[in-house]
Amino acid sequence: MTILYIVGGLLLAASAIADKKKTLKALKIALKKFLNIAPTFVMMLVLVSIVLYLVPQETVVKHLGGPKNALSSIGIAGILGSIAMFPGFIAFPLCGILRDSGVPWSVIAAFSTSLMLVGIVTFPVEKQYLGAKTALIRNIISFFIAIIISFVIAILYGEIF
Amino acid sequence: MKKKLNLLLFGLYTVFIIISLFLSFQPGKEIGKNFISFALTMLKVLPAAFIIIGLFEVWIKKETIEKHLGNKSSIKAYFWVILLASTTVGGMYVAFPVAAVLYRKGARLAVIFAYLTASAVFRIPMAIFEASFLGLKFTLIRFAVALPLIVISSEILGYIIKKSADKNKLFADESI
Numbered sequence: 001m002t003i004l005y006i007v008g009g010l011l012l013a014a015s016a017i018a019d020k021k022k023t024l025k026a027l028k029i030a031l032k033k034f035l036n037i038a039p040t041f042v043m044m045l046v047l048v049s050i051v052l053y054l055v056p057q058e059t060v061v062k063h064l065g066g067p068k069n070a071l072s073s074i075g076i077a078g079i080l081g082s083i084a085m086f087p088g089f090i091a092f093p094l095c096g097i098l099r100d101s102g103v104p105w106s107v108i109a110a111f112s113t114s115l116m117l118v119g120i121v122t123f124p125v126e127k128q129y130l131g132a133k134t135a136l137i138r139n140i141i142s143f144f145i146a147i148i149i150s151f152v153i154a155i156l157y158g159e160i161f
Numbered sequence: 162m163k164k165k166l167n168l169l170l171f172g173l174y175t176v177f178i179i180i181s182l183f184l185s186f187q188p189g190k191e192i193g194k195n196f197i198s199f200a201l202t203m204l205k206v207l208p209a210a211f212i213i214i215g216l217f218e219v220w221i222k223k224e225t226i227e228k229h230l231g232n233k234s235s236i237k238a239y240f241w242v243i244l245l246a247s248t249t250v251g252g253m254y255v256a257f258p259v260a261a262v263l264y265r266k267g268a269r270l271a272v273i274f275a276y277l278t279a280s281a282v283f284r285i286p287m288a289i290f291e292a293s294f295l296g297l298k299f300t301l302i303r304f305a306v307a308l309p310l311i312v313i314s315s316e317i318l319g320y321i322i323k324k325s326a327d328k329n330k331l332f333a334d335e336s337i
Contacts, residue, residue, distance in 0.1 A: 004293050008209040011216050022219045030215030034207060041203065043167055046174050049195035053188060088287035093203055096294035100202075108295065109303060116281040122253055129257045131330025134322050141314045142278060145307065152306045153299070 057101040065104045074110045081114030085121045106154030113146035206293045214286045246279035256280040261332040271319030278311045
């Protein structure tokens with residue numbers, strides 16, 4: 001997180017030196033985007049704060065993690081991600097919360113990647129553009145991409161092997 | 162309407178938490194504690210993330226990238242199409258119409274599929290968010306693994322579709 005502020009600060013300084021007007025515009029865009037998404041954020045936090053009380057962390061971690069069921073966890077997370085549909089602005093903070101509750105990195109990767117890549121809910125739209133068969137193959141390939149990514153994450157973070 | 166409903170729900174939630182505090186109602190206190198701790202974590206990250214996103218929108222021009230897409234060379238086309246994908250705002254609902262435009266402008270099938278997949282993985286504002294909440298290492302690994310997979314799978318998909326009758330169904334509806 002410190003890196004984030006260092007990078008942000010450096011970029012902001014560079015931008016301000018190069019063009020004050022543009023920088024001001026960038027800050028306005030930042031504020032506007034933040035205010036636009038803020039209500040959705042608050043509602044997500046309300047929901048998550050209740051759900052995580054009702055479903056204790058141990059239960060979440062038991063089903064979505066732990067070294068014993070790494071394989072099934074990745075599978076479940078991949079399927080959940082394929083079905084669910086919410087914007088990354090909500091998804092990644094949620095992943096952060098899950099991560100802090102002890103859900104493994106590989107499971108987070110399977111969920112977030114399939115969430116972005118595979119769209120069961122958006123399939124009717126995709127079909128309109130690509131035709132059913134192409135859309136279907138694209139989604140199946142995407143699901144496997146998500147699984148492969150999460151395995152690499154699992155290996156590099158020392159969660160399996 | 163939805164706004165009002167959200168406001169009402171949030172109001173009820175706040176009242177519930179406050180009453181729980183006064184009555185020492187344990188579940189309510191726990192839920193309130195969850196909310197505060199999650200909100201604080203987010204407020205620490207969000208300002209920096211949104212400032213970087215704002216700077217990105219101001220400084221990167223999409224037109225430059227689109228101009229380069231006519232490139233005949235595959236590697237160059239991939240480079241620019243992935244760059245274009247990373248600047249896509251608004252998710253798949255924007256990505257499909259853009260892909261349709263690419264198709265009608267004569268881009269290669271594999272390149273178009275790469276655009277669709279890449280726009281789901283490499284969108285810069287999302288990437289900033291991802292790195293903010295899950296760490297730069299996580300994001301970089303995900304990108305490094307996804308890149309070759311996207312190129313390979315797009316080539317395969319392009320190859321399959323080019324030979325099949327389904328090619329005629331691609332972006333067939335001119336109205337969307």
